[in-house]
Amino acid sequence: MSTPYEAPLPMMLAAIEVAERAAASTGSGEAPGELVEAVLESAGRFAREVLSPLNRAGDKEGSQLTAAGVATPTGFPEAYRRFCADGWPSIAAPRAFGGQQLPMAIAAAATEVWAGANLSFAMCPEAAAGAVEALRLHASDPLRERYLPPLVSGEWTAAMALTEPQAGSDLSTLRTLAEPATETSGVPGSGGSGGGAPGGAPGGGPGGLGTPWRLRGRKIFISWGDHDLTPNIVHLVLARTPNAPQGLKGISLFLVPKQLPGPSGDPLRNDLEAVSLEHKMGIRASPTCVMAYGPHEGALGWLVGPLNGGVECLFSMMNQMRLGVGLHSTGLAERALQLALSYARERRQGRDAAGAQRPIIEHADVRRMLLTMRALTHGARGLAYTAAAALDAARRAEDEAARARAERRLALLTPIVKACCSDIAIEVASLGVQVHGGTGYVDDSEISQVYRDARIGPIFEGTNYIQAHDLLARKVLRDGGAALGTWLDEMTQTAEQARGNAALAPLAAGLITQCARLRAAAAQLARSNASDRELVGAVAYPFLQWLGVTAAAWQHALAASDSIARGPIDRLARVRLDDARLYAAHILPRAEAHAAAVAHGADLLTSAEL
């Protein structure tokens, strides 16, 4: 039984509307409703017809390292060519560089769709979108002019090269070294600073890119670090320069292209290569490379942003990259739901009162699993789209104050979206496996792939603990709980408005309770933090889970209230009301365990014998 991916258009369109209201974003309000619908319908068709059919085969075949570099699975190069021909890489990119500059909330929905159909594939354009953002904000004009248009069009892709074997969550120890090419490279024909170009003419001549550097080092876990979809791949590489300060303050960001522009305009191969591929639990079609930069004469690269400002440059695109993980995870959760629903409708076990075989979707426990999957998935989508809409508002709102408000909300939402959506994807995929029974454990069933693919979410782009620490230390405690307080006020207000409806009363009551308790807990943490240096580390993760399970309840309250306000009670409205009821009864009570863990602080963890 093959179940092709179907973009859940009505749910997505409704979620975009709610998200833009929640984020006070004018976002896709700029784009007429028919356009939004047309874009997503077209994305859904591409996902169903092109990406979804490659998903299982891509998992089985995987990417392979050959003498000529990385070969992606059969069908991937052609699918990517069509992806670019249809203009998908550019939908959210700035018009100045050839993009369509559609609102992020729409691009977010498209991102979810690609991942739902084929996460391995979806990771490739996502890295390029992150690079576009980094270069747009920080690169010199010549770099932007040369590299942004082909990245925006999809003609070239990008890769983020951060991790080294000894430097994962803690980048301060990274060792990749960048030296000015003109002083240290020893390459014949190197010109002076900013002048003649080493190894060809990349730095000099008209349209010179600035002083080139030579990079040497090894990076691991580089997604799409090499492949055969495009001739050029733009690597953004974190490296240390000679005599740079120790730690995070001595790290710079470099643009290191796979192909250098040669003297006659012909591309020259830069000195970088994929030396091995990881064999992974999932996302097997996505090549995860060990990259050697400068194994021979040194890889040529150009500084992006200020010297020693690499970490900040990276952070400025982090919101988008982490939102990307949340959207991908939402796509996986949606896919797991689709597969489980389809299986549960077909599979017959047990009999009804009249003795006829029942499809298992009629069994109460299967319904419990499916409804739990759905409420979790819809909550994840609501949060992720709201973050996307906040990103829109932070960039585009008319007045400064509105942009700043949106930025504060985005700062809170981003780590929650990254961590909670990725945790949710695992839970939903696991429930999806369970609905399938033994069938869900065999490779032939796509749900088993979704389960394996989902497990990377809590790990990459900053582990979920890194998100939790970012949330509690930087976003909640640093301003004394002010931004959180504003958000909790807003959630409480949503709940107050919703509680009049009997169907929503339990959800609203739970939401009001949790908001009040979160506020008190944050205040208590702010008081204890100074005297307890392990506190934030100890409670960050349960705090994030607690706020996340509450924020998803807020999303359900918004969504269901929206349907009630519109009337009449159509299928969308019934789904939202059922989601809200299920969430209040089965999921929001998890807040209790998270709250208890927060209340118990650090002592238990630090004093225990291990």
Add this chain to the structure above:
Amino acid sequence: MSTPYEAPLPMMLAAIEVAERAAASTGSGEAPGELVEAVLESAGRFAREVLSPLNRAGDKEGSQLTAAGVATPTGFPEAYRRFCADGWPSIAAPRAFGGQQLPMAIAAAATEVWAGANLSFAMCPEAAAGAVEALRLHASDPLRERYLPPLVSGEWTAAMALTEPQAGSDLSTLRTLAEPATETSGVPGSGGSGGGAPGGAPGGGPGGLGTPWRLRGRKIFISWGDHDLTPNIVHLVLARTPNAPQGLKGISLFLVPKQLPGPSGDPLRNDLEAVSLEHKMGIRASPTCVMAYGPHEGALGWLVGPLNGGVECLFSMMNQMRLGVGLHSTGLAERALQLALSYARERRQGRDAAGAQRPIIEHADVRRMLLTMRALTHGARGLAYTAAAALDAARRAEDEAARARAERRLALLTPIVKACCSDIAIEVASLGVQVHGGTGYVDDSEISQVYRDARIGPIFEGTNYIQAHDLLARKVLRDGGAALGTWLDEMTQTAEQARGNAALAPLAAGLITQCARLRAAAAQLARSNASDRELVGAVAYPFLQWLGVTAAAWQHALAASDSIARGPIDRLARVRLDDARLYAAHILPRAEAHAAAVAHGADLLTSAEL
């Protein structure tokens, strides 16, 4: 970094003691402490030296179907030969058939050890142990005499053939057909009923096995259905006979050996074969076969137990098979804990106050994960060993009343052990992956295999929902909550005794609360059950989770109280007290969400639109 499996001897020995007291079993009390320790030390050595080194390679290589049948991964046949030479298959088997008849609690610990080192391997002797139990209880004397000794010694193995494509959780629809060989087989040379033997002389002559049957049908998901470890494999096959009643009451159990005893004593090949192997998410070294029984002239088999009594025969060994899943899952959780601890001690990220790099085990959130893993694992072990001790007591206690009491406790414990331990293994493995970060996602790291291997636990030997339904419908509600009430009394008493110790007071208080709430909930369910036919199905799973999280708290209370009573506070005592504190603060509060789901009943699930 390779971390060989180490059996956690002190924890296991202490857990056996507590379990036997909790189950009022004289079990291994029969076996002197030094013997128990020697057996487990020896098991641990075998696991470390023989099984653990084959685990990663077995996963990579997998079992393969060849023209000659299934070939297991390199090293498996030799390891199995040594396993038998050391006498491991027989440790729990009855003396009457060559077994050592050690208490189940000891055998349980050994079973945990095999699975912790190599689950794929461990599944093979586990199936044989189940078959031994079924044959011991239900087979005719000739069948027992011929088949039990080689199964007990490990010379032959066994496979359970239940599932068919259309018949999974619901066996009532199975189609495999068994017909009396003498009437219908058409095999030349078939003798009369109970006399001359078809296809050779299997049924006749001295030591005749009784009337043979011809079986025809296809079974799926047959673990170790074919392999190259032993020449013969004893299949226990559920099949329908001509004119049998419809449904579960028309199913019989047959012994269908791969090799038939030929006329001159030489083995003859029976008409059964593995026609394909499943490619699975995990347990890849364990061959999961699609078996064809009787693709040609019909497979010869012999009835085990009464005609149409197959399902009951199966149920009588279900306790042991399901306990086996719980023990295997405990082994996986223990293994995940070992791997995560080892990694967290080696891996350095971040710096301490003095600027030195810290092993990540010093980070509070990593400690949170590790301590959560440990408390869950130790709780799982406590429950599983207590069930094993109850099995001992149910079989061996001196007086009838004690045996009946143990049987009732075992009936409650079995579904909880199967479901909760398998759910716990997944959670613990997932935390283990998270502790490893990106390293945990690549195939080279054993933790990624543990995560994949663990996912089968909630599916096979009756899905976890089947367990939950068995618990609530048959074990709790059928006797009006009497057996549950007795157990809750006992747990409450344990808590009352523990609450005097300050370190245990929070755990004790939580346990007392949950026992009281569970009692009330069970009473409410008993009242509502008659009028709400969807109720049991809807709340069974959260009810099981609720009782399970509570029962594990009871285990921690027992374990910590045991250490306090003994004094002095050594490492074992500190670990148990830390487990108890962590469990009370971080895990037992999950009861809230399970209780809420139970309280909300069925309406929400049955009325929701899907």
